Amino acid sequence: MKIAHYSPMPPEHSGIADYSALLLPALRRRVDVEVIRHGRTRPARDTDLAVYHVGNNPDAHGWIVGALRRRPGVVVLHDFVLHHLVAGLTIGRRDGHGYLDAMEREGGVVGRLLAHGVLDKRIPPLWESRPQEFHLAGEVLALATGLIVHSRHVEERARTAGFEGPIWRIPHPAWPVPELAPERIRGEPLIGSFGNLNSSKRIPQLLEAFGRLRRDRPGARLLLVGAVSPGFDLDRRLQRLGLSGEGILREDYVEEPRLWSLMAACDICINLRAPTMGETSGSVIRQLSLGKPVVVSDVGWFSELSDEVALKIPVGVGEAETLHAALELLARDDGARATMSRAALELARSEHDLDLVAELYAASLEQAAGGEAVAGSVLREVAEAAAEVGIEAGSPEASDLARRLRELELGR
């Protein structure tokens, strides 16, 4: 069996490119895979199934949606909210009508009117101000013959959006931990945050909580790794909170080896997010692999992490206070950090094991490619046998047969 694999790939800087690069060697040990080069939307010949990795970035995934339109297939839905992607595919290509139609499809007349407001620049872009209300995943879901998701959150949202096809929930694979020495950085404790610095990563709340922590723990340091998003004035916030001194360490975008070294140096890793687009965090997966206690926002996939590995911070009122309490707890309690560390290593080793994930992928793709033929064959045989002994459609006996088939997932 051979699959056509559509995904951003390194050297593109994308979490999904990293994901595919990690997964593919293990997947190729189980299934024949043809990686489709960036930009090619023509269906690949001699492949049994096409698999499309879809995320919210139009530059990385626009061509993949184009390919999906030409040949439906299994979609790996890395983000559920695809508003930014759809805006890029429509407005970004001077196709205002496409955006109006997409918004109407999801939000009815109100959606269309709001889209007009966006096109006329009367209201802020909805992909920034209200992305969760208008996910715009409808077209992708309509074209998908099956979905692979990483979380119950996305599975539930896809079902709520009306997707009726098969959904396979497959954990994000864990990277093998490279043999790199931790960066030598002081901090008691050293707290790390990795990723773009902006409001949706809850950096204001993090800075506020850290400021409080540092009042009682002057040795605490916060390592902020990632680019500052446009419009987010980090320096001014730091000054206002009196954090411009040695308590804060800054690194811009870093390459993978340095990323691991920095993470390895941290005592606690912070991964806040709100709103969530339904994404899974590669950073959190890396941190679990390193056995780091993590603090996350209590939203989406992050909520599904077990309490043994993550402290979860509710979003909204009292967020900074709760975060401060979590940081204080972890700073003071070496035992709690050690327990979380062991649980994190075990979780990464078991649930996020690369071979296990690749096996789940192979199983789902094989079912996607041949499952219908198998189900059809079983149903035909059962139906013929039933008819031969006089069981009629709609009879209680036929219902019993159908129930037993469903129980064993034989026949859809």
Place this chain on the structure above:
Amino acid sequence: MRIAVCAPQVPFVRGGAEIFTDKLVEELRARGHETALVTIPFKWYPGTKVLSQALLWRLADLEESNGSPIDLVVTTKFPSYCVRHRNKRVWVLHQFRQAYELDRTALGQFGDGPPDRALRRSVQTLDRIALAEAVRLFATSRNVAERIERSTGLVAEVMPHPPQELPYRCEEYGDFVLSVNRLDRAKRIDLLIEAAALDPALRVVIAGEGPDRRRLEGLARERGLNGRIEFSGLADEEKLASLYARCLAVYYAPVDEDFGMVPFEAFLSRKPVLTTTDAGGPLEIVTDRRTGLVTAPEADALAAAAGWLREHRGDAEALGAAGHDLAAQVTWDGCIDRLLS
């Protein structure tokens, strides 16, 4: 208790699994349980037949029989454990191995096309669903338990069962190595024949029948071993016990076997077992230089091991005695207590 023991039956085929289920029924009855053996013919080919046959088990209503409730069901091989029951105990002899470790080997069943790949996955799905329904899940060996955990995530308790009852005894450490097995390719009896071809002093008796017999006989002829390889066919209980009693050692080296009763039978006859490093389940009780000899799966290694036993009969006796102590610990009393608790 009223107990239904469920086992599939391949018509006209009788092997270790059938002996086991018959014995289980007998032992349950001996302990006062009203017990019935429930079987359904099993055919796993062509195409999706393996699934529709599993469905037959799902349709069976074993909640009650003739107006009286059935208190408990015990199921064994795939697909009998697809049966529904509120008190289902599964004692897995083996899963449908073609869907697992035999896949993409010479012994596999499923091709590389999408329908075959999906069919294999459907068998795995059946296992996941049906085994998860068990009130208690046992595996006949650690090897089987590990396969279940790998494929379904379910943890099975390891519970080997005693071998068939024979008039086990030891009369001598004679001049032949005995193979007791169904004659099919997976049992790897050809390896023993190849070993005999390398050692002119090695005599072999092959007990059992099966579809591979003609090929094996042809191989023995080709190697010029007609005088030293004896195909004794299916042996009755007395004949089998006599072969065990007189042999030097017992050969048992299928590829990644679930468990197999032959090593226990050999041990009860105080005979060491010759097996290979890739034999799977047998390695749980056959330990090199403690209860037998474990060699690489190569004819010359096997020939050397058989030759060593011939030259060291005292050691052969000691290995067999150690195996006997091990086998004596596995009793039906212990198994049934756990099964029903």
